[in-house]
Amino acid sequence: MDTPNLPGNAEGFDVAVIGAGVVGCALARAFTLAGARVVVLEKAADVLDGASKGNSAILHTGFDAPEGSVELACIREGYALYHQIRDRLGLPLIRAGAMVLAWSEAEVAELPALMAQAVANGVTDVQAVTAAEALRLEPQLSAKVMGGFRVPGEHLIDPWSAAHGYLLQALENGATLMRQAEVLTGRRSQGVWHLATTAGAVQAGLVINAAGLWGDEVDRRVTGESWFTIKPRKGQFVVYDKTAASLLGHILLPVPTKTTKGIVVCRTAYGNLLVGPTAEEQDDREHATLDQPTLQALMQRGQDILPALAGHEVTAAYAGLRPATEEKEYRIRTDLAEDYICVGGIRSTGLSAALGIAAHVLRLAERSYPPLENPVWPQMPSLTGEAPRDWQTPGHGGILCHCELVTRREVEAALTGPMAAGSMGGLKRRTRVTMGRCQGFYCSAELARITEGRLAQPMLGGGDGAD
Numbered sequence: 001m002d003t004p005n006l007p008g009n010a011e012g013f014d015v016a017v018i019g020a021g022v023v024g025c026a027l028a029r030a031f032t033l034a035g036a037r038v039v040v041l042e043k044a045a046d047v048l049d050g051a052s053k054g055n056s057a058i059l060h061t062g063f064d065a066p067e068g069s070v071e072l073a074c075i076r077e078g079y080a081l082y083h084q085i086r087d088r089l090g091l092p093l094i095r096a097g098a099m100v101l102a103w104s105e106a107e108v109a110e111l112p113a114l115m116a117q118a119v120a121n122g123v124t125d126v127q128a129v130t131a132a133e134a135l136r137l138e139p140q141l142s143a144k145v146m147g148g149f150r151v152p153g154e155h156l157i158d159p160w161s162a163a164h165g166y167l168l169q170a171l172e173n174g175a176t177l178m179r180q181a182e183v184l185t186g187r188r189s190q191g192v193w194h195l196a197t198t199a200g201a202v203q204a205g206l207v208i209n210a211a212g213l214w215g216d217e218v219d220r221r222v223t224g225e226s227w228f229t230i231k232p233r234k235g236q237f238v239v240y241d242k243t244a245a246s247l248l249g250h251i252l253l254p255v256p257t258k259t260t261k262g263i264v265v266c267r268t269a270y271g272n273l274l275v276g277p278t279a280e281e282q283d284d285r286e287h288a289t290l291d292q293p294t295l296q297a298l299m300q301r302g303q304d305i306l307p308a309l310a311g312h313e314v315t316a317a318y319a320g321l322r323p324a325t326e327e328k329e330y331r332i333r334t335d336l337a338e339d340y341i342c343v344g345g346i347r348s349t350g351l352s353a354a355l356g357i358a359a360h361v362l363r364l365a366e367r368s369y370p371p372l373e374n375p376v377w378p379q380m381p382s383l384t385g386e387a388p389r390d391w392q393t394p395g396h397g398g399i400l401c402h403c404e405l406v407t408r409r410e411v412e413a414a415l416t417g418p419m420a421a422g423s424m425g426g427l428k429r430r431t432r433v434t435m436g437r438c439q440g441f442y443c444s445a446e447l448a449r450i451t452e453g454r455l456a457q458p459m460l461g462g463g464d465g466a467d
């Protein structure tokens with residue numbers, strides 16, 4: 001289904017979604033299930049190659065989102081929808097719960113207002129905790145903690161299988177994915193959009209810009225102007241070995257500031273422990289580099305919160321870029337007269353809000369399509385251990401990546417089908433291959449052999465395909 005505008009599509013699509021980040025994937029699903037013929041145009045060799053490549057993977061409740069904002073409404077709806085559909089798509093949910101912790105008198109003074117905001121936002125189950133209660137709930141916590149509150153509904157998910165699942169469901173119900181299809185220009189004539197892409201021309205009735213870090217640029221390319229400017233905000237993380245995950249149950253959140261949710265300490269859905277992200281403004285939209293002093297500072301911050309972390313090893317570090325703009329609010333704008341919707345500036349909550357954003361945009365689009373009868377519900381592979389892993393079932397062909405217990409059958413499956421991996425980064429996000437303790441030291445040679453000639457962006461071909 002990774003096809004250009006084939007003769008069968010010569011009359012065009014109902015909807016063209018520009019960008020296959022988590023938001024574009026959710027939009028593709030929502031419009032496809034509503035009966036539209038959808039094409040997803042992605043400039044990279046694989047999906048989830050922008051902001052959605054690296055985040056904290058928290059399914060937020062919206063307790064600290066700005067009151068009355070579109071962001072809050074989308075998080076709340078997205079959160080509920082994720083719970084509704086996750087079993088049918090086989091998507092994991094680690095019910096961790098969070099604690100917002102205060103480490104100074106000034107932060108303690110902010111707690112009541114934050115709790116009141118949570119309740120006003122509809123998150124009514126928050127509970128204050130004293131320092132002693134926090135230490136009882138999390139015995140490895142530093143005794144310097146001064147109090148806080150619990151947010152039981154904050155959970156952890158797999159940031160990639162969620163988005164892959166949304167897109168796969170769209171593809172299995174008739175949507176088309178075009179990769180290496182960068183949208184260059186747009187022209188509308190007689191009610192039809194004509195998009196020029198690096199993979200050929202595409203016609204569509206409605207265009208939805210979900211280009212994340214390039215949202216303003218795509219606005220300009222398609223409509224000639226943009227009403228916002230992307231200001232990338234980098235977040236660096238350190239990932240501790242799986243042994244560290246036993247130190248902690250809850251997601252530990254700091255008291256947020258006006259610009260950032262702050263440094264979080266939490267487990268991951270894959271059983272590691274994460275410290276991050278930072279919030280660093282930069283102009284570069286493509287590269288999220290790491291630097292040693294910041295990583296050292298993150299490790300120090302992690303140890304300040306959980307002193308026992310000092311005895312555990314860091315196995316990886318990564319960074320992501322938030323598509324921030326000059327405003328906190330999402331930059332969703334509809335021009336129904338022009339059949340154009342911009343879904344921009346989905347800054348730091350897009351993973352949680354994606355399904356809600358898609359439902360919101362579907363309503364904003366105000367159109368109806370012939371209903372889709374009996375939609376297909378694909379099952380995503382189990383990577384987190386919630387359901388049995390592939391290595392636990394016979395016929396897997398042997399374990400390829402011993403750190404993450406990834407089988408040959410899993411790698412083969414990720415290299416085939418309607419959403420086959422297009423880059424090494426994409427293969428990692430689908431299987432976790434090379435993402436463990438040895439970071440690919442032992443399995444990379446065999447992977448290079450297996451993937452030879454099968455990835456649009458080859459493993460040894462340079463670029464950032466290896467992430």
Ligand SMILES: Cc1cc2nc3c(=O)[nH]c(=O)nc-3n(C[C@H](O)[C@H](O)[C@H](O)COP(=O)(O)OP(=O)(O)OC[C@H]3O[C@@H](n4cnc5c(N)ncnc54)[C@H](O)[C@@H]3O)c2cc1C
Binds near residue numbers: 018023053210234
């Ligand atoms: C450090 C960090 C931590 C975060 N933590 C969380 C969290 O815990 N929970 C949470 O809910 N959210 C979190 N987020 C936010 C979340 O990751 C983002 O909101 C989300 O990924 C934004 O997705 P998107 O689809 O809008 O953009 P993107 O993922 O950037 O997708 C846009 C896509 O458009 C493509 N594109 C661009 N230009 C073109 C073009 N001309 N033609 C075709 N395609 C194009 C890009 O290649 C890209 O794939 C975090 C983000 C960061 C960076």
